[in-house]
Amino acid sequence: MRSRRGLLVAVGTVLALGAASACGSSDSGGGSGSSGGAKGKKVRLITGVKSDPFYITMTCAAQQEAKAKGMDFTADGSAQWDVSVQRPLLDSVAAARPDGLLISPVDTSALTPSLKQIQSAGTKVALVDTTVTDDSVGITRISSDNEKGGRVAADALAKLMNEKGSVVVISVKPGVSTTDARIKGFTEEMGKYPGIKVLPTLYDNDLPATAASQIQSTLAAHPDLGGAFAGNTNTGTGIATGLKQAGKQGTVKVAAFDAEPDEVAALKAGTLQVLVAQDPASIGRQAVDQLAGAFEGKSVSKTIGTNMVAITKDNMNDASVSKYFYKSQC
Numbered sequence: 001m002r003s004r005r006g007l008l009v010a011v012g013t014v015l016a017l018g019a020a021s022a023c024g025s026s027d028s029g030g031g032s033g034s035s036g037g038a039k040g041k042k043v044r045l046i047t048g049v050k051s052d053p054f055y056i057t058m059t060c061a062a063q064q065e066a067k068a069k070g071m072d073f074t075a076d077g078s079a080q081w082d083v084s085v086q087r088p089l090l091d092s093v094a095a096a097r098p099d100g101l102l103i104s105p106v107d108t109s110a111l112t113p114s115l116k117q118i119q120s121a122g123t124k125v126a127l128v129d130t131t132v133t134d135d136s137v138g139i140t141r142i143s144s145d146n147e148k149g150g151r152v153a154a155d156a157l158a159k160l161m162n163e164k165g166s167v168v169v170i171s172v173k174p175g176v177s178t179t180d181a182r183i184k185g186f187t188e189e190m191g192k193y194p195g196i197k198v199l200p201t202l203y204d205n206d207l208p209a210t211a212a213s214q215i216q217s218t219l220a221a222h223p224d225l226g227g228a229f230a231g232n233t234n235t236g237t238g239i240a241t242g243l244k245q246a247g248k249q250g251t252v253k254v255a256a257f258d259a260e261p262d263e264v265a266a267l268k269a270g271t272l273q274v275l276v277a278q279d280p281a282s283i284g285r286q287a288v289d290q291l292a293g294a295f296e297g298k299s300v301s302k303t304i305g306t307n308m309v310a311i312t313k314d315n316m317n318d319a320s321v322s323k324y325f326y327k328s329q330c
């Protein structure tokens with residue numbers, strides 16, 4: 001039987017990853033506009049989904065940091081999690097040849113050729129949150145340790161399920177660096193609990209209504225369903241809605257990534273039991289700082305890991321925890 005100690009330490013404790021995973025490297029991408037400091041530099045941000053509080057929180061912080069540095073900064077984001085929606089945004093930013101681009105690519109490979117082209121044209125690229133597989137893309141990559149977040153979710157859920165029953169993972173779509181890593185960490189960690197059966201992963205295309213119907217059909221097919229892991233915000237809120245409609249809130253335990261307002265409300269209401277909150281503001285702020293450093297000819301950190309915190313109903317009112325709740329406006 002697995003020791004509970006690791007879990008107790010993890011839940012309610014900030015999973016400090018920043019210092020551990022940051023490492024310095026010299027600036028190898030972009031380049032044409034790197035002289036003359038950060039002031040006046042044209043920097044653009046393209047997020048995964050514009051209306052997602054995770055990205056709103058990231059954008060607000062990046063905007064504030066860029067303003068403080070005198071940069072010419074604007075942000076946009078896809079209307080939905082889809083390569084065909086994000087690509088035109090990228091094309092139009094590329095045509096304007098900014099000095100810097102912060103981007104959360106919605107796929108690990110489909111946008112790589114465009115990103116490489118932008119880099120070759122002299123734009124310095126920072127990958128924020130999601131990444132692409134080709135590591136020549138981006139002078140810096142800033143994200144949570146998503147695999148670790150998945151492991152923390154698994155341990156918390158196993159405990160809530162008394163280490164028995166079936167568990168389902170519902171996520172966005174395959175080919176997304178962050179959520180793929182969460183699933184990997186979750187599934188591997190669940191392997192340590194022989195009494196728990198991990199069902200095949202389901203994908204909801206980032207649509208809450210799909211997640212709601214998927215959790216209901218999983219319940220119907222697996223009466224021993226004791227837990228669900230939601231890979232992100234929309235999945236978490238969709239699962240909460242589905243369980244509520246089925247009258248199973250609190251019976252099926254849920255660990256969800258993120259901490260947007262609807263998820264926080266569902267945690268308070270007892271429909272979700274654990275939220276693995278990220279620090280999107282820090283991702284946005286640090287990405288702007290890295291680009292500024294690159295414009296100033298300083299070395300940049302090739303990878304930076306940001307904090308996460310596991311939130312439960314018990315610790316959600318602590319100021320050190322609630323500061324991780326995401327915003328839906330600046």
Ligand code: T6T
Nearest residue numbers: 052054129178232233234258
């Ligand atoms: O979980 C975040 C983000 O980290 C992920 O890459 C996509 O989904 C979110 O934006 C939340 O909806």
